[in-house]
Amino acid sequence: MKLPQKGFSLIEVLVLTTVGILAGGLLVAILVNNTGVVYHQTSRVSQGLNINDALIKIRSLVKESSAVASEYPEGSSTPDYQTSNSQLVLKMNVIDSQGSVVADVFDYAIFFKDENRLRMIIFADPQSIKGSEDMVLAKQVLSINFDYLDDEGVNVSPSTLAQKVKATIVLQEKAGYSLETGVATSEASLRND
Secondary structure, three states, X not given: OOOOOOOOOHHHHHHHHHHHHHHHHHHHHHHHHHHHHHHHHHHHHHHHHHHHHHXXXXXXXXXXXXXXXXXXXXXXXXXXXXXXXXXXXXXXXXXXXXXXXXXXXXXXXXXXXXXXXXXXXEEOOOOOOOOOEEXXXXXXXXXXXXXXXXXXXXXXXXXXXXXXXXXXXXXXXXXXXXXXXXXXXXXXXXXXX
Protein backbone atom coordinates (compact mmCIF):
# COMPACT_ATOMS: atom_id res chain seq x y z
CA MET A 1 0.00 0.00 0.00
CA LYS A 2 1.30 3.35 -1.03
CA LEU A 3 1.00 6.31 1.34
CA PRO A 4 -0.18 9.66 -0.03
CA GLN A 5 2.65 12.19 -0.38
CA LYS A 6 2.65 15.15 1.97
CA GLY A 7 4.60 18.40 1.48
CA PHE A 8 5.84 20.39 -1.46
CA SER A 9 8.01 19.32 -4.33
CA LEU A 10 11.41 20.92 -4.84
CA ILE A 11 10.15 22.93 -7.83
CA GLU A 12 7.23 24.34 -5.84
CA VAL A 13 9.60 25.47 -3.07
CA LEU A 14 11.98 27.11 -5.58
CA VAL A 15 9.13 28.96 -7.31
CA LEU A 16 7.77 30.19 -3.97
CA THR A 17 11.23 31.33 -2.82
CA THR A 18 11.83 33.20 -6.09
CA VAL A 19 8.48 35.00 -5.83
CA GLY A 20 9.23 35.91 -2.20
CA ILE A 21 12.67 37.30 -3.07
CA LEU A 22 11.24 39.39 -5.92
CA ALA A 23 8.46 40.79 -3.71
CA GLY A 24 10.95 41.55 -0.93
CA GLY A 25 13.30 43.28 -3.39
CA LEU A 26 10.47 45.45 -4.69
CA LEU A 27 9.46 46.43 -1.15
CA VAL A 28 13.03 47.36 -0.25
CA ALA A 29 13.35 49.47 -3.44
CA ILE A 30 10.10 51.30 -2.64
CA LEU A 31 11.19 51.98 0.95
CA VAL A 32 14.62 53.26 -0.10
CA ASN A 33 13.08 55.53 -2.73
CA ASN A 34 10.50 56.93 -0.29
CA THR A 35 13.18 57.52 2.36
CA GLY A 36 15.20 59.54 -0.19
CA VAL A 37 12.14 61.62 -1.09
CA VAL A 38 11.36 62.30 2.59
CA TYR A 39 14.99 63.25 3.30
CA HIS A 40 15.03 65.56 0.28
CA GLN A 41 11.77 67.28 1.27
CA THR A 42 12.87 67.60 4.90
CA SER A 43 16.07 69.27 3.75
CA ARG A 44 14.11 71.72 1.60
CA VAL A 45 11.81 72.62 4.49
CA SER A 46 14.76 73.07 6.85
CA GLN A 47 16.52 75.29 4.31
CA GLY A 48 13.39 77.39 3.83
CA LEU A 49 13.02 77.87 7.58
CA ASN A 50 16.69 78.89 7.93
CA ILE A 51 16.40 81.51 5.19
CA ASN A 52 13.07 82.77 6.50
CA ASP A 53 14.29 83.12 10.11
CA ALA A 54 17.46 84.95 9.01
CA LEU A 55 15.54 87.37 6.79
CA ILE A 56 12.98 88.08 9.53
CA LYS A 57 15.80 89.02 11.93
CA ILE A 58 17.55 91.23 9.35
CA ARG A 59 14.27 92.89 8.38
CA SER A 60 13.25 93.63 11.98
CA LEU A 61 16.61 95.21 12.84
CA VAL A 62 16.63 97.28 9.64
CA LYS A 63 13.20 98.64 10.63
CA GLU A 64 14.55 99.50 14.12
CA SER A 65 17.63 101.24 12.73
CA SER A 66 17.98 104.94 12.14
CA ALA A 67 20.71 104.58 9.50
CA VAL A 68 23.24 102.38 7.79
CA ALA A 69 26.63 103.06 9.38
CA SER A 70 29.72 103.07 7.20
CA GLU A 71 31.74 101.16 9.79
CA TYR A 72 31.99 99.94 13.36
CA PRO A 73 33.43 101.39 15.49
CA GLU A 74 32.62 104.65 13.75
CA GLY A 75 35.51 107.08 13.28
CA SER A 76 38.12 104.40 13.95
CA SER A 77 41.26 104.37 11.84
CA THR A 78 41.00 100.56 11.72
CA PRO A 79 37.31 99.59 11.93
CA ASP A 80 36.43 95.96 12.68
CA TYR A 81 33.41 95.97 10.34
CA GLN A 82 32.61 98.02 7.22
CA THR A 83 29.34 98.23 5.32
CA SER A 84 29.63 96.62 1.88
CA ASN A 85 27.66 94.34 -0.43
CA SER A 86 28.55 91.39 1.82
CA GLN A 87 28.40 93.11 5.21
CA LEU A 88 25.75 95.31 6.82
CA VAL A 89 26.38 97.69 9.73
CA LEU A 90 23.20 99.20 11.20
CA LYS A 91 23.00 102.13 13.60
CA MET A 92 20.14 102.06 16.15
CA ASN A 93 19.10 104.73 18.62
CA VAL A 94 19.76 103.75 22.23
CA ILE A 95 16.70 103.41 24.43
CA ASP A 96 17.43 103.60 28.17
CA SER A 97 15.72 101.76 31.04
CA GLN A 98 13.03 104.50 31.30
CA GLY A 99 12.12 104.02 27.62
CA SER A 100 13.65 107.32 26.51
CA VAL A 101 15.85 107.76 23.45
CA VAL A 102 19.38 108.79 24.42
CA ALA A 103 20.57 111.55 22.08
CA ASP A 104 23.61 110.86 19.88
CA VAL A 105 24.25 107.42 21.41
CA PHE A 106 23.82 104.28 19.30
CA ASP A 107 23.71 100.50 19.34
CA TYR A 108 25.15 98.72 16.30
CA ALA A 109 24.06 95.53 14.55
CA ILE A 110 26.37 93.80 12.10
CA PHE A 111 25.37 91.05 9.65
CA PHE A 112 28.07 89.17 7.74
CA LYS A 113 29.09 85.78 6.34
CA ASP A 114 31.59 83.98 8.56
CA GLU A 115 32.88 80.91 6.69
CA ASN A 116 29.59 79.23 5.70
CA ARG A 117 27.44 80.85 8.41
CA LEU A 118 25.42 84.06 8.52
CA ARG A 119 26.29 85.82 11.77
CA MET A 120 24.72 88.72 13.58
CA ILE A 121 26.54 90.69 16.26
CA ILE A 122 24.89 93.46 18.28
CA PHE A 123 27.14 95.90 20.11
CA ALA A 124 24.94 97.56 22.72
CA ASP A 125 25.87 100.78 24.46
CA PRO A 126 26.03 100.46 28.29
CA GLN A 127 23.04 102.85 28.59
CA SER A 128 20.90 100.67 26.31
CA ILE A 129 18.22 98.23 27.43
CA LYS A 130 19.19 96.10 24.41
CA GLY A 131 21.78 93.48 25.25
CA SER A 132 24.83 92.57 23.24
CA GLU A 133 24.43 89.46 21.09
CA ASP A 134 26.53 87.22 18.89
CA MET A 135 24.52 84.57 17.08
CA VAL A 136 24.48 82.40 13.98
CA LEU A 137 21.31 83.07 11.96
CA ALA A 138 21.82 80.45 9.25
CA LYS A 139 24.26 77.72 8.29
CA GLN A 140 25.36 76.48 4.86
CA VAL A 141 25.33 80.05 3.50
CA LEU A 142 26.70 80.18 -0.01
CA SER A 143 26.46 83.97 -0.28
CA ILE A 144 24.80 87.06 1.16
CA ASN A 145 24.30 90.32 -0.69
CA PHE A 146 23.09 93.68 0.60
CA ASP A 147 21.77 96.43 -1.67
CA TYR A 148 21.35 99.97 -0.36
CA LEU A 149 18.39 101.76 -1.92
CA ASP A 150 16.67 105.15 -1.90
CA ASP A 151 12.88 105.57 -1.49
CA GLU A 152 12.29 104.69 -5.17
CA GLY A 153 14.34 101.47 -4.93
CA VAL A 154 17.38 102.78 -6.82
CA ASN A 155 20.87 101.81 -5.58
CA VAL A 156 22.64 104.62 -3.72
CA SER A 157 26.25 105.28 -2.91
CA PRO A 158 27.55 105.76 -0.30
CA SER A 159 25.45 103.24 1.58
CA THR A 160 24.95 105.72 4.45
CA LEU A 161 22.43 107.55 2.20
CA ALA A 162 20.19 104.47 2.02
CA GLN A 163 16.52 104.65 2.96
CA LYS A 164 15.99 100.91 2.39
CA VAL A 165 18.10 97.76 2.63
CA LYS A 166 17.57 94.72 0.43
CA ALA A 167 19.11 91.43 1.61
CA THR A 168 19.55 88.35 -0.59
CA ILE A 169 20.66 85.07 0.99
CA VAL A 170 21.71 81.94 -0.90
CA LEU A 171 21.86 78.70 1.10
CA GLN A 172 23.16 75.37 -0.13
CA GLU A 173 22.31 72.22 1.81
CA LYS A 174 22.86 68.55 1.16
CA ALA A 175 19.66 66.75 0.17
CA GLY A 176 20.38 63.07 -0.24
CA TYR A 177 23.22 62.74 -2.73
CA SER A 178 22.74 66.19 -4.25
CA LEU A 179 22.99 69.79 -3.09
CA GLU A 180 19.87 71.96 -2.91
CA THR A 181 20.24 75.70 -3.39
CA GLY A 182 17.69 78.11 -1.96
CA VAL A 183 17.54 81.86 -2.61
CA ALA A 184 15.44 84.41 -0.73
CA THR A 185 15.27 88.19 -0.74
CA SER A 186 13.75 90.70 1.63
CA GLU A 187 13.60 94.49 1.59
CA ALA A 188 12.88 96.84 4.49
CA SER A 189 12.87 100.59 5.08
CA LEU A 190 15.01 102.20 7.77
CA ARG A 191 13.25 104.04 10.55
CA ASN A 192 15.11 107.33 9.85
CA ASP A 193 13.79 109.15 12.93
